[in-house]
Amino acid sequence: MALFSRLSKSRLANWWWTVDKITLSLLMLVIFIGAFLVFSASPSVARTNNFADYYFIKKQIVFIIGALVILFSTSMMRLRNIRRLAIIGYLVFFALMIVTLFAGYSTKGASRWIRILGFTLQPSEFIKPTFVVVSAWLLEGSKKYTDFPGSILSCGLFALTIAVLYRQPDFGMMIVVTSIWVLQLFLAGLPMVIVTILPFFGLIMGIGAYFTLSHVHDRIQQFLFSGGELSYQVRKSMEAFENGNLLGRGPGEGTVKLRLPDAHTDFIFAVAGEEFGVWLCLLLIIIFAIIVIRSLRLSLKDNNLFIIYASAGLAASFGLQSIVNMASTLHLIPTKGMTLPFVSYGGSSLFASALGMGMLLALTRRNSAAEDKDI
Numbered sequence: 001m002a003l004f005s006r007l008s009k010s011r012l013a014n015w016w017w018t019v020d021k022i023t024l025s026l027l028m029l030v031i032f033i034g035a036f037l038v039f040s041a042s043p044s045v046a047r048t049n050n051f052a053d054y055y056f057i058k059k060q061i062v063f064i065i066g067a068l069v070i071l072f073s074t075s076m077m078r079l080r081n082i083r084r085l086a087i088i089g090y091l092v093f094f095a096l097m098i099v100t101l102f103a104g105y106s107t108k109g110a111s112r113w114i115r116i117l118g119f120t121l122q123p124s125e126f127i128k129p130t131f132v133v134v135s136a137w138l139l140e141g142s143k144k145y146t147d148f149p150g151s152i153l154s155c156g157l158f159a160l161t162i163a164v165l166y167r168q169p170d171f172g173m174m175i176v177v178t179s180i181w182v183l184q185l186f187l188a189g190l191p192m193v194i195v196t197i198l199p200f201f202g203l204i205m206g207i208g209a210y211f212t213l214s215h216v217h218d219r220i221q222q223f224l225f226s227g228g229e230l231s232y233q234v235r236k237s238m239e240a241f242e243n244g245n246l247l248g249r250g251p252g253e254g255t256v257k258l259r260l261p262d263a264h265t266d267f268i269f270a271v272a273g274e275e276f277g278v279w280l281c282l283l284l285i286i287i288f289a290i291i292v293i294r295s296l297r298l299s300l301k302d303n304n305l306f307i308i309y310a311s312a313g314l315a316a317s318f319g320l321q322s323i324v325n326m327a328s329t330l331h332l333i334p335t336k337g338m339t340l341p342f343v344s345y346g347g348s349s350l351f352a353s354a355l356g357m358g359m360l361l362a363l364t365r366r367n368s369a370a371e372d373k374d375i
Helices: 011-018 019-046 055-075 079-103 123-144 152-166 171-187 194-213 215-222 232-244 266-278 279-298 305-329 347-363 369-373
Strands: 106-107 110-115 119-121
Touching: 019 055, 019 266, 019 279, 019 347, 055 347, 079 110, 079 123, 079 152, 079 305, 079 347, 110 123, 119 347, 123 152, 123 171, 123 305, 123 347, 152 171, 171 194, 171 305, 232 266, 266 279, 266 305, 279 305, 305 347
Parallel strands: none
Antiparallel strands: 106 110, 110 119
């Protein structure tokens, strides 16, 4: 343990004594639960797609290793390096989002993915954490320097991001990005006039998406006007929760996953409900809630505006994405193609979640702001 001695000057020792170990431990627990659920849910999906039974879990293990590297390495960064990483990352992934409009491939009416060196990548997943940090930096600049148009630049950044997401289209991601940005503006002292206008803007955006995006129209129609006739995926998801009841059927004993196409991705929460029951679902909800609330509390420790804006946005992004996934699985909102962070199968989802939470761990480290000034 000499490596982690409080007297040690090494970067690793400094990270160990300043990182929030409770949040880090909860993230490790979520990753472990996710790996176990993917192990249980993916064989049936693999057989349906003519792959070997453990094709997806083997890939997921590789993804998890890569995600852990991203999580730990990012969490060790100083604030100015986090800002640099976010700016470069946003530019790269925004450019890749543009590429998806011309060279991406479509699934379920949306063109959000591109193939790079044999791997499938969803650039919009990475836009969330990078957008949050860049926007936080711009809003902080508007407070520190009277002649710096940070708020206007943040509005422009938001408009560009939303415009490309609309073209893909990715309405779920538009809602998440918009909600995070509004939260940051509120923390930055949003004028009451704008606070009054924004809900109407959101309503107009939703109505516009309903009438112009066919898949959004179909899902809302199915949710509101189906007359009790649920879609196949939602019906099977609700059946899974009914089968699981309070204690679940037991690990690997679920049957609905055999007939649920996206059991290992968008509907992984239903697998948890059937095989482990209400208790595991509640445990996941509690873990996500603790991570969000604790991160928000820790972000206030240094009274640093950049840390507050960025941490609040990253924590809200993590929590909101979790809520959207679980709520759509439980038929509380229209279904969205949004994964459960660190639990659902997928490299883009895992890597983007690791990047966002790595940044959050770096921002909420003790003395992170003071450390940045010492460079």
